[in-house]
Amino acid sequence: MNFIGIQELKYIQRMLFFMSESKQISVSKTGVSKLAIIALAIVFAAGLFVVGFDQGHIFSIVYGEQAFTDLYIHELTHDMRHAAGFPCH
Amino acid sequence: MKTILFIVIVLLSGAFAGLIHGIVNFAIVEPYLDQAIGIENQNLFDSGEEEDTPQFWAEYDGYRTWQKSGQILAGVILGTSVGALFGIVFALSKNSLPGANNVKKSLILAGIMWFTMYLIPFLKYPANPPTVGDGETVVLRAILYLSFIAISGLSAVIFYKLSKRFDKNKKIISIIGYAIFISAVFIIIPENPDEISAPMNLVNEFRLMSVLGVSSFWISVGVILGLLWNRIEPN
Incomplete structure:
Protein backbone atom coordinates (compact mmCIF):
# COMPACT_ATOMS: atom_id res chain seq x y z
CA MET A 1 0.00 0.00 0.00
CA ASN A 2 1.34 3.50 -0.90
CA PHE A 3 1.04 6.25 1.71
CA ILE A 4 1.50 9.93 0.95
CA GLY A 5 4.88 11.07 2.27
CA ILE A 6 5.92 14.39 3.83
CA GLN A 7 7.36 15.63 0.53
CA GLU A 8 4.11 14.95 -1.30
CA LEU A 9 2.11 16.71 1.40
CA LYS A 10 4.38 19.76 1.14
CA TYR A 11 3.94 19.71 -2.63
CA ILE A 12 0.11 19.65 -2.25
CA GLN A 13 0.30 22.45 0.31
CA ARG A 14 2.40 24.56 -2.09
CA MET A 15 -0.06 23.87 -4.94
CA LEU A 16 -3.04 24.87 -2.78
CA PHE A 17 -1.25 28.05 -1.71
CA PHE A 18 -0.41 28.83 -5.34
CA MET A 19 -4.05 28.22 -6.39
CA SER A 20 -5.36 30.54 -3.66
CA GLU A 21 -2.87 33.22 -4.75
CA SER A 22 -3.99 32.82 -8.37
CA LYS A 23 -7.62 33.13 -7.31
CA GLN A 24 -6.84 36.35 -5.45
CA ILE A 25 -5.14 37.76 -8.53
CA SER A 26 -8.11 36.83 -10.74
CA VAL A 27 -10.56 38.50 -8.31
CA SER A 28 -8.49 41.69 -8.31
CA LYS A 29 -8.65 41.79 -12.10
CA THR A 30 -12.42 41.35 -12.20
CA GLY A 31 -13.16 43.94 -9.50
CA MET B 1 -8.61 43.03 -4.47
CA LYS B 2 -7.62 42.25 -0.90
CA THR B 3 -11.05 41.91 0.66
CA ILE B 4 -10.19 42.45 4.31
CA LEU B 5 -7.94 45.43 3.59
CA PHE B 6 -10.64 46.98 1.44
CA ILE B 7 -13.29 46.56 4.16
CA VAL B 8 -10.96 47.91 6.85
CA ILE B 9 -10.01 51.12 5.01
CA VAL B 10 -13.64 51.76 4.01
CA LEU B 11 -14.88 51.35 7.59
CA LEU B 12 -12.00 53.37 9.04
CA SER B 13 -12.53 56.28 6.65
CA GLY B 14 -16.26 56.30 7.40
CA ALA B 15 -15.71 56.14 11.16
CA PHE B 16 -13.13 58.98 11.11
CA ALA B 17 -15.32 61.16 8.89
CA GLY B 18 -18.26 60.40 11.21
CA LEU B 19 -16.14 61.40 14.21
CA ILE B 20 -15.41 64.73 12.50
CA HIS B 21 -19.12 65.13 11.72
CA GLY B 22 -20.00 64.46 15.37
CA ILE B 23 -17.41 66.96 16.65
CA VAL B 24 -18.56 69.64 14.18
CA ASN B 25 -22.19 69.07 15.22
CA PHE B 26 -21.22 69.22 18.86
CA ALA B 27 -19.66 72.63 18.27
CA ILE B 28 -22.14 74.28 15.91
CA VAL B 29 -25.49 72.41 16.08
CA GLU B 30 -25.85 71.72 19.82
CA PRO B 31 -26.52 75.38 20.78
CA TYR B 32 -29.50 75.42 18.41
CA LEU B 33 -30.77 72.08 19.74
CA ASP B 34 -30.61 73.46 23.30
CA GLN B 35 -32.47 76.58 22.20
CA ALA B 36 -35.19 74.55 20.44
CA ILE B 37 -35.61 72.16 23.38
CA GLY B 38 -35.89 75.22 25.64
CA ILE B 39 -38.90 76.35 23.56
CA GLU B 40 -40.30 72.81 23.73
CA ASN B 41 -40.01 72.83 27.53
CA GLN B 42 -41.68 76.24 27.76
CA ASN B 43 -44.57 74.93 25.62
CA LEU B 44 -44.93 71.97 28.01
CA PHE B 45 -45.12 74.35 31.01
CA ASP B 46 -47.58 76.67 29.25
CA SER B 47 -49.89 73.81 28.27
CA GLY B 48 -49.75 72.31 31.76
CA GLU B 49 -48.33 68.98 30.54
CA GLU B 50 -45.28 69.47 32.76
CA GLU B 51 -44.53 71.57 35.82
CA ASP B 52 -41.46 73.75 36.19
CA THR B 53 -40.09 71.85 39.18
CA PRO B 54 -36.61 70.72 40.32
CA GLN B 55 -37.65 67.11 39.56
CA PHE B 56 -38.44 68.07 35.96
CA TRP B 57 -35.04 69.72 35.52
CA ALA B 58 -33.21 66.81 37.17
CA GLU B 59 -34.86 64.40 34.74
CA TYR B 60 -34.26 66.80 31.84
CA ASP B 61 -30.56 67.18 32.67
CA GLY B 62 -30.23 63.39 32.80
CA TYR B 63 -31.61 62.71 29.34
CA ARG B 64 -30.01 65.80 27.75
CA THR B 65 -26.60 64.62 28.95
CA TRP B 66 -27.35 61.19 27.43
CA GLN B 67 -28.47 62.81 24.17
CA LYS B 68 -25.47 65.13 23.93
CA SER B 69 -22.99 62.38 24.72
CA GLY B 70 -24.56 60.36 21.92
CA GLN B 71 -23.88 63.04 19.31
CA ILE B 72 -20.30 61.95 18.68
CA LEU B 73 -20.97 58.21 19.07
CA ALA B 74 -23.91 58.46 16.68
CA GLY B 75 -21.64 60.39 14.31
CA VAL B 76 -19.18 57.48 14.27
CA ILE B 77 -21.97 54.92 13.72
CA LEU B 78 -23.64 56.96 10.97
CA GLY B 79 -20.27 57.75 9.40
CA THR B 80 -19.28 54.07 9.34
CA SER B 81 -22.66 53.23 7.82
CA VAL B 82 -22.72 55.88 5.08
CA GLY B 83 -18.98 55.40 4.59
CA ALA B 84 -19.66 51.72 3.84
CA LEU B 85 -22.03 52.70 1.02
CA PHE B 86 -19.50 55.27 -0.19
CA GLY B 87 -16.77 52.61 -0.22
CA ILE B 88 -18.91 50.21 -2.27
CA VAL B 89 -19.74 52.89 -4.84
CA PHE B 90 -16.13 54.12 -4.95
CA ALA B 91 -14.70 50.65 -5.51
CA LEU B 92 -17.22 49.92 -8.27
CA SER B 93 -16.87 53.27 -10.04
CA LYS B 94 -13.22 54.22 -9.39
CA ASN B 95 -12.04 53.45 -12.91
CA SER B 96 -14.79 55.58 -14.46
CA LEU B 97 -14.39 58.58 -12.16
CA PRO B 98 -12.51 61.64 -13.44
CA GLY B 99 -9.42 62.75 -11.53
CA ALA B 100 -5.69 62.14 -11.68
CA ASN B 101 -5.42 60.33 -8.34
CA ASN B 102 -7.56 58.50 -5.80
CA VAL B 103 -8.08 61.56 -3.58
CA LYS B 104 -9.49 63.58 -6.46
CA LYS B 105 -11.64 60.67 -7.65
CA SER B 106 -12.90 60.05 -4.12
CA LEU B 107 -13.68 63.73 -3.57
CA ILE B 108 -15.57 63.94 -6.87
CA LEU B 109 -17.66 60.91 -5.92
CA ALA B 110 -18.27 62.36 -2.44
CA GLY B 111 -19.47 65.57 -4.13
CA ILE B 112 -21.85 63.63 -6.39
CA MET B 113 -23.26 61.59 -3.50
CA TRP B 114 -23.54 64.68 -1.28
CA PHE B 115 -25.52 66.41 -4.04
CA THR B 116 -27.81 63.54 -5.07
CA MET B 117 -28.31 61.77 -1.74
CA TYR B 118 -28.18 64.68 0.68
CA LEU B 119 -28.64 68.14 -0.83
CA ILE B 120 -31.55 67.40 -3.17
CA PRO B 121 -33.52 65.43 -0.51
CA PHE B 122 -32.64 68.18 1.99
CA LEU B 123 -34.16 70.85 -0.27
CA LYS B 124 -37.45 68.93 -0.21
CA TYR B 125 -37.28 67.74 3.39
CA PRO B 126 -34.94 70.09 5.25
CA ALA B 127 -33.68 69.19 8.72
CA ASN B 128 -35.81 70.47 11.58
CA PRO B 129 -34.89 71.14 15.19
CA PRO B 130 -36.89 69.67 18.10
CA THR B 131 -40.33 71.35 18.62
CA VAL B 132 -41.10 71.12 14.88
CA GLY B 133 -41.78 67.39 14.37
CA ASP B 134 -45.13 65.77 15.18
CA GLY B 135 -44.76 62.28 16.68
CA GLU B 136 -47.88 61.11 14.85
CA THR B 137 -46.30 61.69 11.42
CA VAL B 138 -42.79 60.38 12.07
CA VAL B 139 -43.29 57.10 10.16
CA LEU B 140 -44.75 58.88 7.13
CA ARG B 141 -41.91 61.43 7.17
CA ALA B 142 -39.32 58.66 7.45
CA ILE B 143 -40.83 56.83 4.46
CA LEU B 144 -40.96 60.00 2.37
CA TYR B 145 -37.39 61.02 3.23
CA LEU B 146 -35.86 57.57 2.64
CA SER B 147 -37.84 57.13 -0.58
CA PHE B 148 -36.63 60.43 -1.97
CA ILE B 149 -33.00 59.63 -1.08
CA ALA B 150 -33.31 56.20 -2.72
CA ILE B 151 -35.05 57.60 -5.84
CA SER B 152 -32.46 60.35 -6.23
CA GLY B 153 -29.46 58.07 -5.65
CA LEU B 154 -30.69 55.19 -7.83
CA SER B 155 -31.82 57.45 -10.66
CA ALA B 156 -28.37 59.09 -10.66
CA VAL B 157 -26.83 55.61 -11.11
CA ILE B 158 -29.32 54.74 -13.90
CA PHE B 159 -28.67 58.00 -15.78
CA TYR B 160 -24.92 57.44 -15.36
CA LYS B 161 -25.29 53.95 -16.90
CA LEU B 162 -27.30 55.48 -19.74
CA SER B 163 -24.58 58.07 -20.34
CA LYS B 164 -22.15 55.26 -21.17
CA ARG B 165 -24.22 54.53 -24.28
CA PHE B 166 -23.86 58.10 -25.55
CA ASP B 167 -20.90 59.67 -27.36
CA LYS B 168 -18.66 61.96 -25.32
CA ASN B 169 -20.25 65.15 -26.61
CA LYS B 170 -23.77 63.86 -25.87
CA LYS B 171 -23.22 62.79 -22.26
CA ILE B 172 -24.82 66.02 -21.08
CA ILE B 173 -28.16 64.45 -22.13
CA SER B 174 -27.91 62.14 -19.09
CA ILE B 175 -27.35 65.04 -16.70
CA ILE B 176 -30.31 66.91 -18.21
CA GLY B 177 -32.37 63.71 -17.99
CA TYR B 178 -31.55 63.32 -14.30
CA ALA B 179 -32.35 67.01 -13.67
CA ILE B 180 -35.77 66.71 -15.36
CA PHE B 181 -36.59 63.41 -13.64
CA ILE B 182 -35.62 64.51 -10.15
CA SER B 183 -37.40 67.86 -10.59
CA ALA B 184 -40.58 65.96 -11.48
CA VAL B 185 -40.22 63.71 -8.42
CA PHE B 186 -39.49 66.79 -6.30
CA ILE B 187 -42.82 68.33 -7.36
CA ILE B 188 -44.89 65.12 -7.17
CA ILE B 189 -43.70 63.66 -3.85
CA PRO B 190 -45.84 64.86 -0.90
CA GLU B 191 -44.70 67.70 1.36
CA ASN B 192 -43.68 67.29 4.99
CA PRO B 193 -47.10 67.36 6.70
CA ASP B 194 -45.85 69.10 9.89
CA GLU B 195 -46.45 72.78 10.48
CA ILE B 196 -43.54 74.85 11.74
CA SER B 197 -44.46 76.68 14.90
CA ALA B 198 -40.90 77.49 16.04
CA PRO B 199 -39.32 80.87 15.14
CA MET B 200 -38.16 80.73 11.52
CA ASN B 201 -34.79 82.38 12.22
CA LEU B 202 -33.99 79.55 14.66
CA VAL B 203 -35.14 76.92 12.14
CA ASN B 204 -33.15 78.46 9.27
CA GLU B 205 -29.96 78.87 11.29
CA PHE B 206 -30.31 75.29 12.53
CA ARG B 207 -30.71 74.10 8.94
CA LEU B 208 -27.59 75.99 7.84
CA MET B 209 -25.57 74.40 10.64
CA SER B 210 -26.99 71.00 9.71
CA VAL B 211 -25.81 71.43 6.10
CA LEU B 212 -22.34 72.49 7.30
CA GLY B 213 -22.15 69.44 9.57
CA VAL B 214 -23.21 66.93 6.92
CA SER B 215 -20.95 68.60 4.33
CA SER B 216 -18.00 68.22 6.73
CA PHE B 217 -18.70 64.48 6.69
CA TRP B 218 -18.73 64.17 2.90
CA ILE B 219 -15.55 66.23 2.45
CA SER B 220 -13.80 64.21 5.18
CA VAL B 221 -14.85 60.81 3.88
CA GLY B 222 -13.74 61.77 0.36
CA VAL B 223 -10.30 62.92 1.50
CA ILE B 224 -9.69 60.12 4.02
CA LEU B 225 -10.76 57.22 1.78
CA GLY B 226 -8.74 58.66 -1.13
CA LEU B 227 -5.63 59.04 1.04
CA LEU B 228 -5.96 55.56 2.56
CA TRP B 229 -6.54 54.08 -0.90
CA ASN B 230 -3.41 55.82 -2.21
CA ARG B 231 -1.37 54.59 0.72
CA ILE B 232 -2.62 51.02 1.02
CA GLU B 233 -3.87 50.27 -2.52
CA PRO B 234 -6.18 47.36 -1.65
CA ASN B 235 -6.20 46.32 -5.31
Missing part, protein backbone atom coordinates in the same frame (compact mmCIF):
# COMPACT_ATOMS: atom_id res chain seq x y z
CA VAL A 32 -14.57 44.08 -6.02
CA SER A 33 -15.18 41.00 -3.91
CA LYS A 34 -18.89 40.19 -3.53
CA LEU A 35 -18.25 39.24 0.07
CA ALA A 36 -16.93 42.75 0.77
CA ILE A 37 -19.96 44.33 -0.89
CA ILE A 38 -22.37 42.19 1.14
CA ALA A 39 -20.52 42.90 4.41
CA LEU A 40 -20.44 46.65 3.75
CA ALA A 41 -24.08 46.69 2.65
CA ILE A 42 -25.05 45.06 5.98
CA VAL A 43 -23.00 47.68 7.88
CA PHE A 44 -24.72 50.42 5.86
CA ALA A 45 -28.26 49.15 6.52
CA ALA A 46 -27.68 48.39 10.21
CA GLY A 47 -25.96 51.71 10.97
CA LEU A 48 -28.56 53.73 9.10
CA PHE A 49 -31.37 52.01 11.00
CA VAL A 50 -29.71 52.55 14.39
CA VAL A 51 -29.02 56.24 13.90
CA GLY A 52 -31.93 57.22 11.69
CA PHE A 53 -34.95 55.11 12.48
CA ASP A 54 -34.83 52.91 15.58
CA GLN A 55 -37.72 53.63 17.97
CA GLY A 56 -36.89 50.86 20.45
CA HIS A 57 -36.97 48.02 17.89
CA ILE A 58 -33.43 46.71 18.51
CA PHE A 59 -33.62 46.63 22.32
CA SER A 60 -37.14 45.16 22.12
CA ILE A 61 -35.49 41.87 21.07
CA VAL A 62 -34.16 41.65 24.64
CA TYR A 63 -36.41 43.93 26.73
CA GLY A 64 -39.72 43.46 24.91
CA GLU A 65 -42.36 46.20 24.87
CA GLN A 66 -40.52 48.23 27.55
CA ALA A 67 -37.85 49.13 24.95
CA PHE A 68 -40.45 51.16 22.99
CA THR A 69 -40.99 53.29 26.10
CA ASP A 70 -37.35 53.61 27.17
CA LEU A 71 -36.14 54.53 23.66
CA TYR A 72 -32.48 54.29 24.70
CA ILE A 73 -31.07 54.22 21.15
CA HIS A 74 -33.49 56.91 20.00
CA GLU A 75 -32.35 59.21 22.81
CA LEU A 76 -28.67 58.36 22.26
CA THR A 77 -28.87 59.20 18.56
CA HIS A 78 -31.47 61.99 19.04
CA ASP A 79 -29.16 64.95 18.46
CA MET A 80 -27.48 63.41 15.41
CA ARG A 81 -30.90 62.45 14.05
CA HIS A 82 -31.98 66.08 14.04
CA ALA A 83 -28.59 67.38 12.91
CA ALA A 84 -28.30 64.96 9.98
CA GLY A 85 -31.85 65.65 8.76
CA PHE A 86 -33.62 62.44 9.79
CA PRO A 87 -37.27 62.77 10.85
CA CYS A 88 -37.65 62.77 14.64
CA HIS A 89 -40.52 63.06 17.17
Whole structure:
Protein backbone atom coordinates (compact mmCIF):
# COMPACT_ATOMS: atom_id res chain seq x y z
CA MET A 1 0.00 0.00 0.00
CA ASN A 2 1.34 3.50 -0.90
CA PHE A 3 1.04 6.25 1.71
CA ILE A 4 1.50 9.93 0.95
CA GLY A 5 4.88 11.07 2.27
CA ILE A 6 5.92 14.39 3.83
CA GLN A 7 7.36 15.63 0.53
CA GLU A 8 4.11 14.95 -1.30
CA LEU A 9 2.11 16.71 1.40
CA LYS A 10 4.38 19.76 1.14
CA TYR A 11 3.94 19.71 -2.63
CA ILE A 12 0.11 19.65 -2.25
CA GLN A 13 0.30 22.45 0.31
CA ARG A 14 2.40 24.56 -2.09
CA MET A 15 -0.06 23.87 -4.94
CA LEU A 16 -3.04 24.87 -2.78
CA PHE A 17 -1.25 28.05 -1.71
CA PHE A 18 -0.41 28.83 -5.34
CA MET A 19 -4.05 28.22 -6.39
CA SER A 20 -5.36 30.54 -3.66
CA GLU A 21 -2.87 33.22 -4.75
CA SER A 22 -3.99 32.82 -8.37
CA LYS A 23 -7.62 33.13 -7.31
CA GLN A 24 -6.84 36.35 -5.45
CA ILE A 25 -5.14 37.76 -8.53
CA SER A 26 -8.11 36.83 -10.74
CA VAL A 27 -10.56 38.50 -8.31
CA SER A 28 -8.49 41.69 -8.31
CA LYS A 29 -8.65 41.79 -12.10
CA THR A 30 -12.42 41.35 -12.20
CA GLY A 31 -13.16 43.94 -9.50
CA VAL A 32 -14.57 44.08 -6.02
CA SER A 33 -15.18 41.00 -3.91
CA LYS A 34 -18.89 40.19 -3.53
CA LEU A 35 -18.25 39.24 0.07
CA ALA A 36 -16.93 42.75 0.77
CA ILE A 37 -19.96 44.33 -0.89
CA ILE A 38 -22.37 42.19 1.14
CA ALA A 39 -20.52 42.90 4.41
CA LEU A 40 -20.44 46.65 3.75
CA ALA A 41 -24.08 46.69 2.65
CA ILE A 42 -25.05 45.06 5.98
CA VAL A 43 -23.00 47.68 7.88
CA PHE A 44 -24.72 50.42 5.86
CA ALA A 45 -28.26 49.15 6.52
CA ALA A 46 -27.68 48.39 10.21
CA GLY A 47 -25.96 51.71 10.97
CA LEU A 48 -28.56 53.73 9.10
CA PHE A 49 -31.37 52.01 11.00
CA VAL A 50 -29.71 52.55 14.39
CA VAL A 51 -29.02 56.24 13.90
CA GLY A 52 -31.93 57.22 11.69
CA PHE A 53 -34.95 55.11 12.48
CA ASP A 54 -34.83 52.91 15.58
CA GLN A 55 -37.72 53.63 17.97
CA GLY A 56 -36.89 50.86 20.45
CA HIS A 57 -36.97 48.02 17.89
CA ILE A 58 -33.43 46.71 18.51
CA PHE A 59 -33.62 46.63 22.32
CA SER A 60 -37.14 45.16 22.12
CA ILE A 61 -35.49 41.87 21.07
CA VAL A 62 -34.16 41.65 24.64
CA TYR A 63 -36.41 43.93 26.73
CA GLY A 64 -39.72 43.46 24.91
CA GLU A 65 -42.36 46.20 24.87
CA GLN A 66 -40.52 48.23 27.55
CA ALA A 67 -37.85 49.13 24.95
CA PHE A 68 -40.45 51.16 22.99
CA THR A 69 -40.99 53.29 26.10
CA ASP A 70 -37.35 53.61 27.17
CA LEU A 71 -36.14 54.53 23.66
CA TYR A 72 -32.48 54.29 24.70
CA ILE A 73 -31.07 54.22 21.15
CA HIS A 74 -33.49 56.91 20.00
CA GLU A 75 -32.35 59.21 22.81
CA LEU A 76 -28.67 58.36 22.26
CA THR A 77 -28.87 59.20 18.56
CA HIS A 78 -31.47 61.99 19.04
CA ASP A 79 -29.16 64.95 18.46
CA MET A 80 -27.48 63.41 15.41
CA ARG A 81 -30.90 62.45 14.05
CA HIS A 82 -31.98 66.08 14.04
CA ALA A 83 -28.59 67.38 12.91
CA ALA A 84 -28.30 64.96 9.98
CA GLY A 85 -31.85 65.65 8.76
CA PHE A 86 -33.62 62.44 9.79
CA PRO A 87 -37.27 62.77 10.85
CA CYS A 88 -37.65 62.77 14.64
CA HIS A 89 -40.52 63.06 17.17
CA MET B 1 -8.61 43.03 -4.47
CA LYS B 2 -7.62 42.25 -0.90
CA THR B 3 -11.05 41.91 0.66
CA ILE B 4 -10.19 42.45 4.31
CA LEU B 5 -7.94 45.43 3.59
CA PHE B 6 -10.64 46.98 1.44
CA ILE B 7 -13.29 46.56 4.16
CA VAL B 8 -10.96 47.91 6.85
CA ILE B 9 -10.01 51.12 5.01
CA VAL B 10 -13.64 51.76 4.01
CA LEU B 11 -14.88 51.35 7.59
CA LEU B 12 -12.00 53.37 9.04
CA SER B 13 -12.53 56.28 6.65
CA GLY B 14 -16.26 56.30 7.40
CA ALA B 15 -15.71 56.14 11.16
CA PHE B 16 -13.13 58.98 11.11
CA ALA B 17 -15.32 61.16 8.89
CA GLY B 18 -18.26 60.40 11.21
CA LEU B 19 -16.14 61.40 14.21
CA ILE B 20 -15.41 64.73 12.50
CA HIS B 21 -19.12 65.13 11.72
CA GLY B 22 -20.00 64.46 15.37
CA ILE B 23 -17.41 66.96 16.65
CA VAL B 24 -18.56 69.64 14.18
CA ASN B 25 -22.19 69.07 15.22
CA PHE B 26 -21.22 69.22 18.86
CA ALA B 27 -19.66 72.63 18.27
CA ILE B 28 -22.14 74.28 15.91
CA VAL B 29 -25.49 72.41 16.08
CA GLU B 30 -25.85 71.72 19.82
CA PRO B 31 -26.52 75.38 20.78
CA TYR B 32 -29.50 75.42 18.41
CA LEU B 33 -30.77 72.08 19.74
CA ASP B 34 -30.61 73.46 23.30
CA GLN B 35 -32.47 76.58 22.20
CA ALA B 36 -35.19 74.55 20.44
CA ILE B 37 -35.61 72.16 23.38
CA GLY B 38 -35.89 75.22 25.64
CA ILE B 39 -38.90 76.35 23.56
CA GLU B 40 -40.30 72.81 23.73
CA ASN B 41 -40.01 72.83 27.53
CA GLN B 42 -41.68 76.24 27.76
CA ASN B 43 -44.57 74.93 25.62
CA LEU B 44 -44.93 71.97 28.01
CA PHE B 45 -45.12 74.35 31.01
CA ASP B 46 -47.58 76.67 29.25
CA SER B 47 -49.89 73.81 28.27
CA GLY B 48 -49.75 72.31 31.76
CA GLU B 49 -48.33 68.98 30.54
CA GLU B 50 -45.28 69.47 32.76
CA GLU B 51 -44.53 71.57 35.82
CA ASP B 52 -41.46 73.75 36.19
CA THR B 53 -40.09 71.85 39.18
CA PRO B 54 -36.61 70.72 40.32
CA GLN B 55 -37.65 67.11 39.56
CA PHE B 56 -38.44 68.07 35.96
CA TRP B 57 -35.04 69.72 35.52
CA ALA B 58 -33.21 66.81 37.17
CA GLU B 59 -34.86 64.40 34.74
CA TYR B 60 -34.26 66.80 31.84
CA ASP B 61 -30.56 67.18 32.67
CA GLY B 62 -30.23 63.39 32.80
CA TYR B 63 -31.61 62.71 29.34
CA ARG B 64 -30.01 65.80 27.75
CA THR B 65 -26.60 64.62 28.95
CA TRP B 66 -27.35 61.19 27.43
CA GLN B 67 -28.47 62.81 24.17
CA LYS B 68 -25.47 65.13 23.93
CA SER B 69 -22.99 62.38 24.72
CA GLY B 70 -24.56 60.36 21.92
CA GLN B 71 -23.88 63.04 19.31
CA ILE B 72 -20.30 61.95 18.68
CA LEU B 73 -20.97 58.21 19.07
CA ALA B 74 -23.91 58.46 16.68
CA GLY B 75 -21.64 60.39 14.31
CA VAL B 76 -19.18 57.48 14.27
CA ILE B 77 -21.97 54.92 13.72
CA LEU B 78 -23.64 56.96 10.97
CA GLY B 79 -20.27 57.75 9.40
CA THR B 80 -19.28 54.07 9.34
CA SER B 81 -22.66 53.23 7.82
CA VAL B 82 -22.72 55.88 5.08
CA GLY B 83 -18.98 55.40 4.59
CA ALA B 84 -19.66 51.72 3.84
CA LEU B 85 -22.03 52.70 1.02
CA PHE B 86 -19.50 55.27 -0.19
CA GLY B 87 -16.77 52.61 -0.22
CA ILE B 88 -18.91 50.21 -2.27
CA VAL B 89 -19.74 52.89 -4.84
CA PHE B 90 -16.13 54.12 -4.95
CA ALA B 91 -14.70 50.65 -5.51
CA LEU B 92 -17.22 49.92 -8.27
CA SER B 93 -16.87 53.27 -10.04
CA LYS B 94 -13.22 54.22 -9.39
CA ASN B 95 -12.04 53.45 -12.91
CA SER B 96 -14.79 55.58 -14.46
CA LEU B 97 -14.39 58.58 -12.16
CA PRO B 98 -12.51 61.64 -13.44
CA GLY B 99 -9.42 62.75 -11.53
CA ALA B 100 -5.69 62.14 -11.68
CA ASN B 101 -5.42 60.33 -8.34
CA ASN B 102 -7.56 58.50 -5.80
CA VAL B 103 -8.08 61.56 -3.58
CA LYS B 104 -9.49 63.58 -6.46
CA LYS B 105 -11.64 60.67 -7.65
CA SER B 106 -12.90 60.05 -4.12
CA LEU B 107 -13.68 63.73 -3.57
CA ILE B 108 -15.57 63.94 -6.87
CA LEU B 109 -17.66 60.91 -5.92
CA ALA B 110 -18.27 62.36 -2.44
CA GLY B 111 -19.47 65.57 -4.13
CA ILE B 112 -21.85 63.63 -6.39
CA MET B 113 -23.26 61.59 -3.50
CA TRP B 114 -23.54 64.68 -1.28
CA PHE B 115 -25.52 66.41 -4.04
CA THR B 116 -27.81 63.54 -5.07
CA MET B 117 -28.31 61.77 -1.74
CA TYR B 118 -28.18 64.68 0.68
CA LEU B 119 -28.64 68.14 -0.83
CA ILE B 120 -31.55 67.40 -3.17
CA PRO B 121 -33.52 65.43 -0.51
CA PHE B 122 -32.64 68.18 1.99
CA LEU B 123 -34.16 70.85 -0.27
CA LYS B 124 -37.45 68.93 -0.21
CA TYR B 125 -37.28 67.74 3.39
CA PRO B 126 -34.94 70.09 5.25
CA ALA B 127 -33.68 69.19 8.72
CA ASN B 128 -35.81 70.47 11.58
CA PRO B 129 -34.89 71.14 15.19
CA PRO B 130 -36.89 69.67 18.10
CA THR B 131 -40.33 71.35 18.62
CA VAL B 132 -41.10 71.12 14.88
CA GLY B 133 -41.78 67.39 14.37
CA ASP B 134 -45.13 65.77 15.18
CA GLY B 135 -44.76 62.28 16.68
CA GLU B 136 -47.88 61.11 14.85
CA THR B 137 -46.30 61.69 11.42
CA VAL B 138 -42.79 60.38 12.07
CA VAL B 139 -43.29 57.10 10.16
CA LEU B 140 -44.75 58.88 7.13
CA ARG B 141 -41.91 61.43 7.17
CA ALA B 142 -39.32 58.66 7.45
CA ILE B 143 -40.83 56.83 4.46
CA LEU B 144 -40.96 60.00 2.37
CA TYR B 145 -37.39 61.02 3.23
CA LEU B 146 -35.86 57.57 2.64
CA SER B 147 -37.84 57.13 -0.58
CA PHE B 148 -36.63 60.43 -1.97
CA ILE B 149 -33.00 59.63 -1.08
CA ALA B 150 -33.31 56.20 -2.72
CA ILE B 151 -35.05 57.60 -5.84
CA SER B 152 -32.46 60.35 -6.23
CA GLY B 153 -29.46 58.07 -5.65
CA LEU B 154 -30.69 55.19 -7.83
CA SER B 155 -31.82 57.45 -10.66
CA ALA B 156 -28.37 59.09 -10.66
CA VAL B 157 -26.83 55.61 -11.11
CA ILE B 158 -29.32 54.74 -13.90
CA PHE B 159 -28.67 58.00 -15.78
CA TYR B 160 -24.92 57.44 -15.36
CA LYS B 161 -25.29 53.95 -16.90
CA LEU B 162 -27.30 55.48 -19.74
CA SER B 163 -24.58 58.07 -20.34
CA LYS B 164 -22.15 55.26 -21.17
CA ARG B 165 -24.22 54.53 -24.28
CA PHE B 166 -23.86 58.10 -25.55
CA ASP B 167 -20.90 59.67 -27.36
CA LYS B 168 -18.66 61.96 -25.32
CA ASN B 169 -20.25 65.15 -26.61
CA LYS B 170 -23.77 63.86 -25.87
CA LYS B 171 -23.22 62.79 -22.26
CA ILE B 172 -24.82 66.02 -21.08
CA ILE B 173 -28.16 64.45 -22.13
CA SER B 174 -27.91 62.14 -19.09
CA ILE B 175 -27.35 65.04 -16.70
CA ILE B 176 -30.31 66.91 -18.21
CA GLY B 177 -32.37 63.71 -17.99
CA TYR B 178 -31.55 63.32 -14.30
CA ALA B 179 -32.35 67.01 -13.67
CA ILE B 180 -35.77 66.71 -15.36
CA PHE B 181 -36.59 63.41 -13.64
CA ILE B 182 -35.62 64.51 -10.15
CA SER B 183 -37.40 67.86 -10.59
CA ALA B 184 -40.58 65.96 -11.48
CA VAL B 185 -40.22 63.71 -8.42
CA PHE B 186 -39.49 66.79 -6.30
CA ILE B 187 -42.82 68.33 -7.36
CA ILE B 188 -44.89 65.12 -7.17
CA ILE B 189 -43.70 63.66 -3.85
CA PRO B 190 -45.84 64.86 -0.90
CA GLU B 191 -44.70 67.70 1.36
CA ASN B 192 -43.68 67.29 4.99
CA PRO B 193 -47.10 67.36 6.70
CA ASP B 194 -45.85 69.10 9.89
CA GLU B 195 -46.45 72.78 10.48
CA ILE B 196 -43.54 74.85 11.74
CA SER B 197 -44.46 76.68 14.90
CA ALA B 198 -40.90 77.49 16.04
CA PRO B 199 -39.32 80.87 15.14
CA MET B 200 -38.16 80.73 11.52
CA ASN B 201 -34.79 82.38 12.22
CA LEU B 202 -33.99 79.55 14.66
CA VAL B 203 -35.14 76.92 12.14
CA ASN B 204 -33.15 78.46 9.27
CA GLU B 205 -29.96 78.87 11.29
CA PHE B 206 -30.31 75.29 12.53
CA ARG B 207 -30.71 74.10 8.94
CA LEU B 208 -27.59 75.99 7.84
CA MET B 209 -25.57 74.40 10.64
CA SER B 210 -26.99 71.00 9.71
CA VAL B 211 -25.81 71.43 6.10
CA LEU B 212 -22.34 72.49 7.30
CA GLY B 213 -22.15 69.44 9.57
CA VAL B 214 -23.21 66.93 6.92
CA SER B 215 -20.95 68.60 4.33
CA SER B 216 -18.00 68.22 6.73
CA PHE B 217 -18.70 64.48 6.69
CA TRP B 218 -18.73 64.17 2.90
CA ILE B 219 -15.55 66.23 2.45
CA SER B 220 -13.80 64.21 5.18
CA VAL B 221 -14.85 60.81 3.88
CA GLY B 222 -13.74 61.77 0.36
CA VAL B 223 -10.30 62.92 1.50
CA ILE B 224 -9.69 60.12 4.02
CA LEU B 225 -10.76 57.22 1.78
CA GLY B 226 -8.74 58.66 -1.13
CA LEU B 227 -5.63 59.04 1.04
CA LEU B 228 -5.96 55.56 2.56
CA TRP B 229 -6.54 54.08 -0.90
CA ASN B 230 -3.41 55.82 -2.21
CA ARG B 231 -1.37 54.59 0.72
CA ILE B 232 -2.62 51.02 1.02
CA GLU B 233 -3.87 50.27 -2.52
CA PRO B 234 -6.18 47.36 -1.65
CA ASN B 235 -6.20 46.32 -5.31
